[in-house]
Amino acid sequence: MGLRFVPSAGDDLISIATAGPREAQSLAKQLRNHGEWLEVVAGIASVVVRYDIAVMNRDTAQKQIRESAEERSSGAVSVLPTVEIPVVYGGQAGADLGWVCARLQLTEEEFIALHTASEYEVDMLGFTPGFAYIGPAKERLSVPRLTKPRVRVAAGSVGIAEGRTGLYALPGPGGWPVIGQTSLRLFDAASSEPFVLQPGMKLRFVDVGRS
């Protein structure tokens, strides 16, 4: 298996380019199951490993990553349920919907119809606890991130960037234009299963009216 190592990620980071989110998730899982890494984190098209440079040099780490990637995996595939995400689109709940629609030359109704039309999949978790990156990326709904990230975005905010939808589980800073808000609680530290969504899970957005 040929791994595409990025030439330089940082003194204690190794980045491996992947074809897409599924490959990234599967490689990351494989590495977490085999090997002593501080962190193994999948992106949309990469996996980054943080390793302990006090005990391992780069060549050894890369060699172990190659070996880990070739270990036999169990092959078990878990079937995940489809989750419905109720969304209030636009208005105060989605302050950037107007801006997004103007850029895409769509009415708000057209945008909502397109956004709720198809089935999606959780590409990755990241950003803050429970934040979900939802794919596949939709060319027709592609807008850039905000050039100046917001200092605070409300919990439950639904953002869109580069055609992907992002669900903010927690309030905090954010760079994605916000199109709506969900009442679904995506992260609950007190629960035995704190993370509601996980990579690979299928989901749909359901329009539950305007704010």
Place this chain on the structure above:
Amino acid sequence: MTVRVLEAGLLSTIQGNPRTGFRHLGVPASGPADPLSMALANRLVGNAASVPALETTLTGVTLEFAADTAVAIAGAAAPCLLNGDPVGLHTTVPVRCGDVLVVGAAQKGVRNYVAFSGGLQADEFLGSTSTYVPAGLGGFRGRGLQKGDELLLSERRDCALLQTPAGFRFPISHRWALRTCRSCETHELRHPADLFDRKLKISKRSDRMGIALEGGSFTTESLAGMASSPVFPGIVQCPGDGSLFLMSVDAQTSGGYPRVAKLARLDMHPLGQLRPGDSLSLIERSEADAARELHEKHAYWKEWLPDIDRVI
């Protein structure tokens, strides 16, 4: 065995070990923003480096003790008082029931660490007691301390009266030069060499998540269309508005802005002391040199802090 918070300051949190190994779920590291100072304070009261201690921000904290114990303070330059009498940083301070400790406003640096013999009791989430305020995790009910909070102390340990030896008092400055490596998207900067050896300024937009850096006009060739990618404390992002953003201990786990540099592991610990208005130069290091210098730094500090390789 409690300590009452009389004045909570701007943001005072309990921090312990970083929450390592859960970034793939979106859970940041947290832990002390200046782990070296926390380790130094813990050392003076007989604790291991990451035993839960109090981290203060800029304005300090005032505590009243309902138990006999010993404490120590390390970090930012700040006047401290025990029952109105000055006490120094970097020294074991025996306290008695009823005593009042004031950690004053930081004059240089940002954060102080108050360590208690035996440590503070704290909530645990995913194997760590560190507070992560945005998600309400760890520490004291997942939040910053408030006036009137009663902190619980763990059983005190026997500890000698110590002072941090002169060679191990990490200097807190207004001018910082931190060793830095290139990262995944450095090559996309219009002028990568501009990153290094120039004076950047720490902006007011500065907290435990990260620090905006001013003093340049940094743009990248291909800003649009970057796939969300893993990020870590120490990563420097280039968001495209000309500034740079240096990620700190509570930083998010992924981001879509180009990652143009990463502070070398050995120079990450001062992140918590970079103060708005301070100057910062990023000094370029190869990955091999950064690793070698980390080994040297560990060898030096081991003499005073035996578990230094788990601190920095």
